[in-house]
Amino acid sequence: MSTAYQIVVCAGIVPDPLQTLEPVASPTGPALKNEMMLPAVLDPWASHALYEAANLAKNAPGSKVWLVSLGPKAKLQQVMMTVAQRVPFELVALDGPASGFTEAAEVAAALAEVIQTIPGLDRSRLLVFGGWESASRGAGATMQMVGERLGIVDQFQGVDELKVNPDGSLDILERIEGGKHQVSKCVGPPALLGWATGNLPEPKNNPQVGMTNMRAVMPALQKAKAVKLAGEGLTFASVTLPKQMRETKVVKDKLPDEIAAEIVEWIKK
Amino acid sequence: MIEPGFQTDAPTIERPRMDADIVCVGFGPATAGFLTTLSKQLTNADGTPVVESAVMPGLPPQVLCYERADDIGFGVSGVVTKARALRESFPELDKADIPMAAPVSVEKVLYLLDPIGASRRSTLLKLADEMIQAFKWALPVEDHALKLPWTPDFLHKHGGMVLSMGQFMQWVGAQVQSTGTVQIWPGTPVKEALLENCVTSASNSVAADVSPLYLNSGKPEPTHVGCYKPRVVGVRLLDQGVTKSGAPADGFSPGMDIHAALTVVGDGPVGPVGQQLDELFGLPPDHHTRDWAVGMKFVVDLPADTPLKPGTVLHTFGYPEPEIFGFLYVHPDRVASLGIFVPSWFDSPVRTTYRYLQHWMLHPYLWRYLKGGKLRSWGAKTLGESGRRGEPHLVGDGYARIGEGSGSTNVLTGSGVDEAWATGAQLAEAVLELLKARKPFTKENLEATYVQRRRASWVESEARVAEQSRDGFQRGVVTGMVGMALAGLSGGRLAIPGKPLRPWERIPSLEDYFRGRIPPDEVRAIRDDCYARGVSAHAALMERAGWPTIPYDGQLLVSHQDALLLGGKVQAPPGYADHVVFLYPELCQKCGTKLCVEVCSGQAITPGENGVPNFDREKCVHCGACLWNCASASPENPERMAVAFRAGTGGLHSAEN
Numbered sequence: 001m002s003t004a005y006q007i008v009v010c011a012g013i014v015p016d017p018l019q020t021l022e023p024v025a026s027p028t029g030p031a032l033k034n035e036m037m038l039p040a041v042l043d044p045w046a047s048h049a050l051y052e053a054a055n056l057a058k059n060a061p062g063s064k065v066w067l068v069s070l071g072p073k074a075k076l077q078q079v080m081m082t083v084a085q086r087v088p089f090e091l092v093a094l095d096g097p098a099s100g101f102t103e104a105a106e107v108a109a110a111l112a113e114v115i116q117t118i119p120g121l122d123r124s125r126l127l128v129f130g131g132w133e134s135a136s137r138g139a140g141a142t143m144q145m146v147g148e149r150l151g152i153v154d155q156f157q158g159v160d161e162l163k164v165n166p167d168g169s170l171d172i173l174e175r176i177e178g179g180k181h182q183v184s185k186c187v188g189p190p191a192l193l194g195w196a197t198g199n200l201p202e203p204k205n206n207p208q209v210g211m212t213n214m215r216a217v218m219p220a221l222q223k224a225k226a227v228k229l230a231g232e233g234l235t236f237a238s239v240t241l242p243k244q245m246r247e248t249k250v251v252k253d254k255l256p257d258e259i260a261a262e263i264v265e266w267i268k269k
Numbered sequence: 270m271i272e273p274g275f276q277t278d279a280p281t282i283e284r285p286r287m288d289a290d291i292v293c294v295g296f297g298p299a300t301a302g303f304l305t306t307l308s309k310q311l312t313n314a315d316g317t318p319v320v321e322s323a324v325m326p327g328l329p330p331q332v333l334c335y336e337r338a339d340d341i342g343f344g345v346s347g348v349v350t351k352a353r354a355l356r357e358s359f360p361e362l363d364k365a366d367i368p369m370a371a372p373v374s375v376e377k378v379l380y381l382l383d384p385i386g387a388s389r390r391s392t393l394l395k396l397a398d399e400m401i402q403a404f405k406w407a408l409p410v411e412d413h414a415l416k417l418p419w420t421p422d423f424l425h426k427h428g429g430m431v432l433s434m435g436q437f438m439q440w441v442g443a444q445v446q447s448t449g450t451v452q453i454w455p456g457t458p459v460k461e462a463l464l465e466n467c468v469t470s471a472s473n474s475v476a477a478d479v480s481p482l483y484l485n486s487g488k489p490e491p492t493h494v495g496c497y498k499p500r501v502v503g504v505r506l507l508d509q510g511v512t513k514s515g516a517p518a519d520g521f522s523p524g525m526d527i528h529a530a531l532t533v534v535g536d537g538p539v540g541p542v543g544q545q546l547d548e549l550f551g552l553p554p555d556h557h558t559r560d561w562a563v564g565m566k567f568v569v570d571l572p573a574d575t576p577l578k579p580g581t582v583l584h585t586f587g588y589p590e591p592e593i594f595g596f597l598y599v600h601p602d603r604v605a606s607l608g609i610f611v612p613s614w615f616d617s618p619v620r621t622t623y624r625y626l627q628h629w630m631l632h633p634y635l636w637r638y639l640k641g642g643k644l645r646s647w648g649a650k651t652l653g654e655s656g657r658r659g660e661p662h663l664v665g666d667g668y669a670r671i672g673e674g675s676g677s678t679n680v681l682t683g684s685g686v687d688e689a690w691a692t693g694a695q696l697a698e699a700v701l702e703l704l705k706a707r708k709p710f711t712k713e714n715l716e717a718t719y720v721q722r723r724r725a726s727w728v729e730s731e732a733r734v735a736e737q738s739r740d741g742f743q744r745g746v747v748t749g750m751v752g753m754a755l756a757g758l759s760g761g762r763l764a765i766p767g768k769p770l771r772p773w774e775r776i777p778s779l780e781d782y783f784r785g786r787i788p789p790d791e792v793r794a795i796r797d798d799c800y801a802r803g804v805s806a807h808a809a810l811m812e813r814a815g816w817p818t819i820p821y822d823g824q825l826l827v828s829h830q831d832a833l834l835l836g837g838k839v840q841a842p843p844g845y846a847d848h849v850v851f852l853y854p855e856l857c858q859k860c861g862t863k864l865c866v867e868v869c870s871g872q873a874i875t876p877g878e879n880g881v882p883n884f885d886r887e888k889c890v891h892c893g894a895c896l897w898n899c900a901s902a903s904p905e906n907p908e909r910m911a912v913a914f915r916a917g918t919g920g921l922h923s924a925e926n
Contacts, residue, residue: 016340018838018922020645037368037436039340039924074443081446081455082340204509204522204844205457208287211333218449 003168004062005189006122007053009089010111010130010146011046013071013079013098015039017135023239029231030101030239040075040098042083045131049195051203052162053129054087060164065089066118068111071098073224080217085210086203091220092118096227100136101236106229108145114225115150123190132158132194140194147192154186157194282517284505285525290322290330291700292504292529294459295536296341298434298686299672300334301441302693303533305358307332308448310701320704323530330704332451333527335506337458337536337891337916339842342438342924344891346650347566347606349373349582349598350684351429353727354691367440369433369600369925374580376427378420381588381595381632382413387815388590393747414585414634423682423757424584431580431598433568433606434686435646435924456842458507458916460524462532462542462668464549467496499549501667503528504542507845507916513886515846531710532668533696534675535689538653539893541916543661543674548906550662557908559613559769560654560680560739563894565622565870566608567630567836568646568925569639569825575603577638584683585635589628589816590615591746597635604645606926607635611868612654613897614742614749616775618782618862619807620898622649622870623829627819630826643824647836648926649870649892654739655769656680657732663723664715671696677728681735681757688728695722734761743767773910776900778861779810786814800863800876803883807867829872833888839871841887841919848917849874849884849895856901856911857881865912868898891920 015021015038022033032038042050050067057063066089069076073095080091094114115121115128128150130143140157147155158175165171168188173181175196291307293300311319311329318329325331338344347369356362364370382398383390390398401408401415409416442453504527510520534542538561552558571577577599585595592615597607609629611622630639653659653673660676663669671677672689679688699718700710708714723729734756741752744767752765779796780789787795787810795813799806812818819826833839851857858880865874866882873888874895899910 016838016922018840020835034368037925039343039439039922077443077446078340078439081442081453085454085457201520204520205454206522207333207335207454207457207506207525207527208285210454211287211289211331211452214452218446221447222449 003060003164003188004125005056005060005127006064006066006125007057007127007129008066008068008115008118009046009050009053010068010128010143011050012043012069012134012136013040013075014043014100014134014136016041017044021241023241030236031099035099036072036075040071040079042079043131043135045133045135045195047083047202048198048200049129049131049193050083050087050089051200052195052198053127054089054203055200056127056162056164057088066092068092068094068115070094070096070107070110070227072096073221076224077221080214080221084213084217085205085207088209088213091213091217093220093224094227095224097229098136100134101239102229103231103234104139104141105145106231108142108149110227110229111142112146112149115146126152126190128152128190128192130192130194132196143192143194150190150192152190152192154191155194156184156186156191158196159193159198160196161199162193282523284523287525287527288324289333289503289527289529290324291332291531291533292527293332293334293533293535294504294542295534295540296334296336296438296442296453296455297535297537297672297689298438299675299677299689299693300533300535301438301445302354302358302690303535303671303697304332304334304445304451304453304693305441306694306697307700308445308450311448311450319701329450333529334451334453335457335459335504335527336453336455337918338920339456339918339922340924341442341453341455342435343455344648344650344921344926346564346648346926347431347433347568347598348686349426349429349431349596350687351426352687354687354694358690358694364430367432368436369604370437371431371579371599371601373426373429373431373582374578376425376582377584378417378424379583379585379634380415380417381585381634382415383588384413384633385815385817387811388588390591391745391747393745394591397747412634412637413632421754421757426582431582431600431606432686433600433925435926439924456918458918459504459536459542460507460916461505461545462501462534463503463505463526463528464496465500465502465667467499496549498666501532501546501665504532507918510844511846513847518844520844530667531700534668534670535672535693537672537674539651539896539914540674543670544914546665546668546670547661550665552659552661556655556658556660557769558653558655558659559771559908560659561772561897562610562612562652562654563620563622563649563868563870563892563898564608564610564652565626565649566606566647566926567626567644567825567832568923569605569607570643570645571599571603571605571638572641573603575638577605585629586746586750588632589625590617592742593625593629595629595635597638605642607639610652612742613769613772614775616777618776618779618864618900619810619867620864621805621807621867622894623832624807624811624819627826628816631819639825644827644832644836646923646925647832648921648923649890649894651893651897652685653678654680657736663720664712666712667710669696669710669715669719677732679731679735681738681753682731688732691726691728692723695719695726698722736761737764737766740767740769741765743769771902771908772897773900773902776862776864779806783810783814803875805866805869805872805875806863833871833890836923837871837890838922839888839890839920840922841889841917845886845918847884847886848915849886849889850913850915851881851884851911852913853901853904853911854879854881860901862900864898864900865895868894870894886917886919889917889920891917
């Protein structure tokens with residue numbers, strides 16, 4: 001492997017999945033109740049993309065990872081306290097909404113614009129990573145539009161694996177229907193990959209990585225460009241959470257068959 | 270002997286090392302005060318450093334803070350505070366900037382009568398209750414609650430604020446981080462302090478393995494085997510990728526050693542580093558940490574038609590048991606923080622905070638406000654309630670202690686956040702003085718700067734007034750209340766004496782506790798049946814003793830597990846060792862009360878095989894109640910019990926507490 005990649009990871013932030021979400025109507029459209037009070041995390045789909053990017057960069061000497069993120073600056077700062085300990089990257093921050101009620105095309109335009117301003121970007125080495133989906137919206141369209149705006153025609157969505165061949169070509173496994181993968185061969189960068197879950201575990205916290213990252217994170221946040229998403233042409237007919245009924249029971253050391261039977265009985269009720 | 274289950278490092282483990290100038294343990298109010306004060310003064314207006322880092326010349330001092338919880342603001346508590354120290358740090362403080370903050374508007378203290386008849390009341394209290402009922406036409410009695418017509422000024426929080434500490438800490442964290450001069454790293458527990466001048470079993474050089482220090486634990490003098498004038502030189506982070514017992518497993522990543530000239534210990538009353546230093550250096554003569562309380566709270570969306578105004582502060586006592594204190598603070602937008610404190614002097618072997626909290630909410634005076642409300646968040650923590658009497662050695666070579674774990678909580682006024690913040694700010698000023706004078710962080714220099722500032726401050730003078738104020742509770746609730754009034758009104762000159770017992774000395778057996786209410790044979794049968802089913806016994810015993818079942822509504826009255834999941838959002842990342850360890854299984858087997866099971870705030874400790882409890886790390890909220898709630902004394906140290914509460918990860922995932 002001889003290519004030194006430039007990997008740009010697009011990653012939004014979402015409320016910590018453990019939180020209870022409640023949509024409310026605000027003067028500017030739908031919103032989540034108390035969103036600024038909810039703890040935020042890096043979008044889990046994009047997190048996989050970041051870990052894959054860091055792993056690729058580690059195995060391809062000379063590579064570099066940028067993390068491009070659009071969100072409220074204060075929330076981005078909070079999320080970086082956790083993410084920045086995981087893998088090395090340089091943050092490129094955009095200060096704007098990240099509520100999940102934004103227009104994917106506008107978000108894509110803002111991301112593509114700021115990516116083009118990264119100094120020294122070389123298309124022959126450029127890989128753009130992101131989440132195939134998003135935990136806040138699931139439109140699955142943003143990354144595709146980022147690629148289109150950057151003029152990247154080799155795009156792969158639902159990626160679970162990326163392998164670099166000795167000749168520099170890329171073997172990419174994409175999820176397709178029926179629980180199967182489609183294997184594609186790409187001659188090389190530039191390419192855009194919308195990651196599904198990948199195969200890597202969450203990296204351990206590394207204080208040295210954190211200390212190095214954070215020296216660049218704070219300046220990046222301080223110069224984050226404000227982005228206003230107009231939401232033109234976007235209307236929400238209705239916003240609801242999935243109806244849910246819950247009943248908690250904590251059991252351990254029970255056979256799977258017994259648990260399954262109990263769940264079936266509960267559903268029947 | 271070395272603690273059973275204590276994991277000594279194999280000599281072959283190579284640990285990564287990083288160097289900083291100052292490392293802080295825990296991001297609570299005290300460390301927030303420290304970092305707020307320090308971070309504002311590390312650079313000049315032109316961005317140049319006021320003093321240079323010793324480890325990175327040319328840059329400001331490198332200041333790192335490691336926090337156990339998965340984010341800052343997780344796992345702390347809602348408070349009402351006079352906010353004197355906070356305002357000193359933020360003179361332009363605008364409450365509108367801090368979510369859930371409200372100025373104090375109404376204060377009431379209520380004595381709650383027992384509307385059920387299940388409460389364990391003394392004859393004196395029963396007589397008082399009958400008098401109140403007889404004269405309720407002339408007294409401010411409403412819905413089985415007597416509003417005290419007068420309360421002493423020291424209990425008031427005039428001009429103060431109601432805060433969600435979670436939201437406040439997130440706000441402070443953002444302020445501090447945005448200076449760019451300090452770094453706060455949540456989700457990164459500190460395992461222990463690194464010690465110099467200690468010899469380990471594996472090495473004869475600088476030692477971080479503290480196991481020899483426990484050899485003489487409990488002795489009053491710091492003459493521990495293996496150490497000579499020990500000096501703290503930093504901290505070791507927790508190992509990742511290990512089994513439940515701490516053995517290396519897949520993805521093993523040894524905890525990094527962070528070396529620093531100064532270690533700031535602000536890890537609270539159950540923090541691992543504070544415990545380690547207490548073991549190593551002992552406490553000053555006549556000091557102890559025998560008094561504690563378990564605090565548990567709900568954050569609730571009040572009904573749409575609530576009459577409670579933001580800033581309302583209600584404090585209660587008398588119910589569900591006379592020893593249990595309650596609070597209800599109203600935030601803006603119809604949100605309230607409410608909960609109870611179960612103190613160490615409530616001598617019940619089934620002192621479950623969660624169940625009592627539900628009975629407290631259902632008291633007619635409170636339920637009229639809460640009916641129709643909805644649980645938003647839930648949490649629990651223990652509070653060190655020994656106050657100044659629990660103060661450890663505040664400084665030593667290479668370290669300083671601040672906040673609750675340093676004995677700063679005022680047990681008379683029931684105030685802790687403001688005092689903790691103040692001690693952090695005082696240490697920051699001292700550190701800046703020493704840095705500018707290029708003096709090392711020796712015990713003597715820290716004494717002359719930090720300790721001197723603390724002793725000269727209101728924190729100290731008010732703590733001295735409070736020092737003996739609660740001793741009367743050792744003789745009963747009424748005596749305790751009188752003692753508090755005496756101490757508060759006399760400026761600490763008068764108090765009702767009482768000697769706090771060690772926690773394990775005051776736990777009666779289940780049979781004795783329920784004597785006269787439930788026959789001993791039946792108590793044992795209920796206990797044995799519950800433990801055979803792997804559940805705690807308090808619900809069955811309390812209901813047999815007259816407490817009604819809780820009418821779950823799925824909104825506010827929910828099961829304990831639902832409170833964990835819906836309110837606390839409790840979870841723990843994989844790959845870490847169990848942080849609650851039963852040190853002496855043979856003592857657990859003999860133990861008839863299993864108080865650790867009954868009191869556990871997260872139902873993380875359950876009855877186990879052969880009498881040794883099980884611990885489920887994924888449910889632990891890190892309140893630390895198990896550290897104090899054990900009926901068996903440690904054979905090594907009579908001030909400690911048979912449960913170890915070590916560094917661990919995970920816990921609450923709510924920032925509204």
